[in-house]
Structure formats: C-alpha cells, structure tokens
Amino acid sequence: MNQILLITDGHSNVGESPVLAASRALAQDIIVNVIGVVDEGELGLAGAEEIESIARAGGGMSRIVSSPMLAQTVQMMTQQTVVGTIRMTVNKELRQLLGVDSVAELPPPKRAEVVRMMEDLSETTRLRVALLIDASASMRPKLNAVEEAVRDLAISLQSRQGESAVAVFHFPGEDPYEPCVLDLPWTDRVDGLGKLFRNIRMQGTTPTGPALLRVVEYFRETCGNIKEKTELSLPPHGWEDPDVMRSGDVG
Amino acid sequence: MVFKGKWNGNVYRLERLLGAGSNGQVWLASRGGVPCALKLGLDAADLQGETNILAALERGGRNRTPYLLDADDARLGGQDIPFYAMRYVPGMPVRQFVRRRGPRAVAAAGSHLLDRLAELHEAGWVFGDLKCDNVLVAPGGQVTLVDYGGATRIGRSVRQFTEIYDRGYWRAGNRTAEPAYDWFSAAVLWVHALDGDRLMRLTRTLPPQNRHPRELLRLVHTHPYLRHMEIWMRMALEGRFSDTREATRRWREQAVRLDHAAPDGIPGWMAGMAAATLVLGAATAVLWFVR
Numbered sequence: 110m111n112q113i114l115l116i117t118d119g120h121s122n123v124g125e126s127p128v129l130a131a132s133r134a135l136a137q138d139i140i141v142n143v144i145g146v147v148d149e150g151e152l153g154l155a156g157a158e159e160i161e162s163i164a165r166a167g168g169g170m171s172r173i174v175s176s177p178m179l180a181q182t183v184q185m186m187t188q189q190t191v192v193g194t195i196r197m198t199v200n201k202e203l204r205q206l207l208g209v210d211s212v213a214e215l216p217p218p219k220r221a222e223v224v225r226m227m228e229d230l231s232e233t234t235r236l237r238v239a240l241l242i243d244a245s246a247s248m249r250p251k252l253n254a255v256e257e258a259v260r261d262l263a264i265s266l267q268s269r270q271g272e273s274a275v276a277v278f279h280f281p282g283e284d285p286y287e288p289c290v291l292d293l294p295w296t297d298r299v300d301g302l303g304k305l306f307r308n309i310r311m312q313g314t315t316p317t318g319p320a321l322l323r324v325v326e327y328f329r330e331t332c333g334n335i336k337e338k339t340e341l342s343l344p345p346h347g348w349e350d351p352d353v354m355r356s357g358d359v360g
Numbered sequence: 361m362v363f364k365g366k367w368n369g370n371v372y373r374l375e376r377l378l379g380a381g382s383n384g385q386v387w388l389a390s391r392g393g394v395p396c397a398l399k400l401g402l403d404a405a406d407l408q409g410e411t412n413i414l415a416a417l418e419r420g421g422r423n424r425t426p427y428l429l430d431a432d433d434a435r436l437g438g439q440d441i442p443f444y445a446m447r448y449v450p451g452m453p454v455r456q457f458v459r460r461r462g463p464r465a466v467a468a469a470g471s472h473l474l475d476r477l478a479e480l481h482e483a484g485w486v487f488g489d490l491k492c493d494n495v496l497v498a499p500g501g502q503v504t505l506v507d508y509g510g511a512t513r514i515g516r517s518v519r520q521f522t523e524i525y526d527r528g529y530w531r532a533g534n535r536t537a538e539p540a541y542d543w544f545s546a547a548v549l550w551v552h553a554l555d556g557d558r559l560m561r562l563t564r565t566l567p568p569q570n571r572h573p574r575e576l577l578r579l580v581h582t583h584p585y586l587r588h589m590e591i592w593m594r595m596a597l598e599g600r601f602s603d604t605r606e607a608t609r610r611w612r613e614q615a616v617r618l619d620h621a622a623p624d625g626i627p628g629w630m631a632g633m634a635a636a637t638l639v640l641g642a643a644t645a646v647l648w649f650v651r
Contacts, residue, residue, distance in 0.1 A: 213404030232517065253567075265535055
C-alpha cells in the first residue's frame with residue numbers, strides 16, 4: 110500500500126495542476142493525503158479549496174491543523190488511510206462474493222470474522238509513506254513540528270508487524286528543473302533520523318504539482334511495478350476461528 | 361427508550377447517557393430489569409473490533425464474572441446501530457476519585473489497576489490507551505478498565521493511544537504492544553491524576569526534542585506524594601519490571617510509604633523548607649555557642 114502525504118501552508122503557483130498530479134498518483138494506486146498547517150492567520154479560501162481538491166483527486170483526505178497537532182494528525186491520517194483502503198477492498202469482495210454492501214450487513218458472527226481479517230491485513234500489509242513537505246519561506250517556522258511529525262510517524266511504522274517504510278521530500282528544489290529534493294530515502298528506522306531539512310534555499314515558487322509527479326516517479330523507480338493487489342481471500346464457508354466471537358457465546 | 365436486538369432478540373431499555381467518545385456512546389441500560397452498560401457505535405467494523413477483543417478476553421479470563429453480555433444491532437431512528445452490552449460497573453474516573461478521596465487513596469487503586477493489567481497481559485493483550493478517563497475506580501478502590509479501543513494483541517502495533525501517555529511521544533520507546541507499554545502509561549496516569557496542572561504545563565512548554573522520561577521524573581521527584589513512589593515510577597517509565605506481577609508487588613511495597621507522606625495541605629517542599637530552617641537555626645546556635 111502506497112501513500113503520499115503532502116504538508117503545505119499555501120497554494121501552488123507554478124507547473125502542472127496538483128489536482129491532476131494527485132489523480133495521476135491515484136491511477137498508480139498511490140493515495141494522496143494533504144495536511145494544511147496554519148499557525149497564525151488563514152490559509153485563505155483558495156489554499157483551503159486546493160488542499161481539499163488535491164486530496165479528493167488523490168483518493169485521500171485533507172485536514173487543516175496548527176503545528177502542535179501535526180504529529181498526531183499525520184499518524185492518524187496514515188492509519189485511517191490503511192484501514193479505509195482495506196475496508197474498501199474487503200467490501201468490494203463482499204459485494205462480489207456475498208452480495209452485501211458492507212460488513213455491517215453481515216450477521217454478527219460473520220462480521221466478527223471479517224473484521225478480524227481486516228485488522229490482520231491492516232497490521233501486516235506492506236506500507237510505504239512518502240512525505241512531501243512544502244518548504245517555502247512561510248513554512249520555515251513550522252519545520253521543527255514537521256520533523257517531529259516525521260519522527261513520530263516513523264515510530265508508528267516501525268512498530269507495525271508488516272514491512273513499512275517512510276521517505277521524505279521537500280519542495281521547491283534548487284532550480285526550475287528540480288521540483289523537489291529527496292531528504293530521506295525509504296527507511297524503517299527511527300534512530301537514523303537526524304536533522305532532516307538542513308540546506309533549504311529560499312525560493313519564491315511553490316511547484317506542488319511537479320513535486321507530486323516527481324514523488325510518483327520515485328515510487329516507480331524504487332518499487333518497480335507498484336500496481337500490486339492486496340492479497341485477500343475470505344475464509345471458506347464454515348471456517349471457524351477460536352478468537353472470533355460467536356453471538357451464541359454471550360448473553 | 362426501548363428496543364429489541366436485531367439478531368439475538370434481547371430487549372433493552374436505555375436509561376441515561378453515561379459518556380460519549382469519538383466512536384460512540386455509552387448508556388446505562390437495563391435488560392429484564394438488570395442494569396447493564398450499552399455501547400452504541402457509529403461504525404459497525406469499528407465497534408466489532410472492540411467486541412472481538414472483549415470476546416477474546418472473555419475466553420482468556422479464568423473464573424471471572426462475564427463482562428461482555430451481548431453484541432447485536434439496534435434499530436433506532438430507522439437505521440441499524442451496532443452495539444454491545446457490558447456488565448455495569450459503578451465507579452468514577454481516576455482524577456475525580458483522587459479529588460474526592462485524597463492522594464493516599466491511590467495506594468489501593470494503583471495496585472488494583474496493576475492487577476487488571478496483569479490479567480490482560482497474561483491473556484496476551486495490552487490495554488494500549490490507558491489514561492485517567494479509561495480507568496473507573498469504585499469507592500473501595502476496585503478498578504474497572506473501560507474503552508478497549510486501544511487494546512492490542514501483544515506484538516502488534518498499539519491500535520489507539522493518547523499522546524501524553526504514549527512512550528513514543530516521550531522518546532522512551534516504540535508503539536509495539538508489550539506489557540511495558542502499559543507500565544509507562546500507568547506511571548503517566550498517576551502523574552496526571554496527582555500533578556495534572558504541572559504535567560499539562562510541561563507538555564505545553566517542552567520543545568519536542570527535549571521530551572524524555574526524566575522530565576516526568578522531575579515532576580515525580582518534587583511532588584509531595586509522588587516522590588514516595590519515585591523508584592516505582594522510574595522502573596515503570598524505563599520498562600524495568602520483569603512482568604506485571606512484579607510491578608504490582610513493587611507498587612504495594614512502596615505505596616505503604618504514602619501513609620507517612622506529608623499531611624494534606626502542606627506541600628512537601630514547604631515541609632522541606634521548614635526542616636532546612638531548623639537546621640540552619642541549629643547551625644547558627646552552635647556557631648554562636650563556640651564563639
């Protein structure tokens with residue numbers, strides 16, 4: 110499962126549309142979530158709208174938060190995206206196999222089995238999260254909070270049973286041909302996380318769209334054919350798991 | 361309001377709202393005149409996750425009175441609301457308990473809390489989201505854990521946690537479910553219950569890179585009651601017990617000292633200052649004498 114998490118405080122002003130870029134990511138099975146960090150003042154209507162439409166096009170969610178809430182929001186979004194993606198996949202299977210629209214329509218014993226399977230998948234599925242950080246001048250005072258959020262996410266990913274990795278990019282890059290810079294290639298370790306953003310040059314532009322496309326490319330370069338399907342099969346009929354509650358057991 | 365469960369057919373009467381959280385509401389209800397607590401969920405898969413944990417604990421528990429009574433859907437306001445029914449346990453959240461009964465009462469409550477955690481850990485689970493609001497204490501000090509949304513099988517990543525109780529937040533470890541994860545939260549819980557104002561101020565002012573268990577120990581060390589539990593607190597924050605039974609035993613050994621702690625109303629530092637004044641006075645007297 111692949112995710113891009115865009116953290117920004119303004120709106121794009123150069124290059125391809127970030128909304129189109131996000132829909133390209135989604136077409137590659139990469140979900141795009143967006144967090145707007147606003148400490149004082151407002152993001153402005155245009156900024157808020159852009160954040161929402163990027164997330165919508167990228168199949169993800171968007172939030173606007175202040176920097177003390179950043180770590181918690183990053184961790185929560187990543188987790189919810191994993192759970193949400195697995196639920197969607199499972200519900201699709203349920204429709205095909207059993208003709209029900211969601212797990213809620215199943216009788217409690219069956220529901221218990223399916224939910225347990227969804228939780229197993231959420232914990233064990235392979236997960237890669239690339240963070241794309243807007244490092245324009247107005248974001249500068251928030252970069253400490255961003256670093257803390259990256260560290261916090263790495264702790265959570267490291268604690269999972271499934272293979273997990275995080276990578277970090279910031280944008281804009283040094284010159285017009287480099288929309289973003291890779292600060293941290295895929296890692297599953299927290300200990301190695303030092304100062305992330307040391308050499309950031311001031312730049313006037315915010316090439317959100319091109320930067321997103323560059324990250325999609327990075328996924329392709331590093332992960333090969335990323336259009337992998339979540340391995341999934343419903344337990345055969347009558348399959349019983351000792352850890353699943355049967356309603357007959359209670360009451 | 362009365363309703364009948366869709367699958368199992370039990371009839372419940374909702375009496376009053378006990379509490380509401382991010383993923384549902386807990387009601388005091390009755391079934392055939394017997395009181396119980398009902399958790400009504402917002403999302404079927406979410407609630408089923410909790411029900412699964414409670415059911416697994418039910419099977420793991422030895423000779424315990426059952427806690428989970430039923431799991432079903434309620435037809436309310438034209439839609440199916442998933443719910444489960446639990447045994448109703450009266451009690452109040454930890455902070456309220458401490459306000460009412462005074463700080464010395466944590467000796468018994470703390471030991472009961474560790475008993476509950478030991479049962480969970482021995483059944484292969486970690487509570488995860490341990491915090492004041494999720495621990496109910498009866499007047500006698502008996503403890504009930506509520507809201508199992510964070511309960512996680514040992515070895516997996518903790519499903520749900522609260523920042524200031526989380527050892528990852530304090531840079532003291534990861535979020536893999538193991539008994540030590542709960543010990544850490546238990547230590548923070550007592551700091552929060554007895555020294556909440558200073559703890560909150562600390563979390564507001566401390567830069568993230570300086571978060572460390574020693575900051576919590578600094579609060580413990582300078583608190584009139586907590587300082588008597590300092591050794592336990594240090595071991596809990598550093599995850600140094602061999603198992604939760606040992607944590608319980610050590611708690612009991614040290615909590616005895618709470619009985620001799622500074623009387624209510626006189627903070628420890630003030631008592632300390634009085635002693636220092638006396639010593640200074642004595643020294644002056646001696647100097648005066650030898651002159």
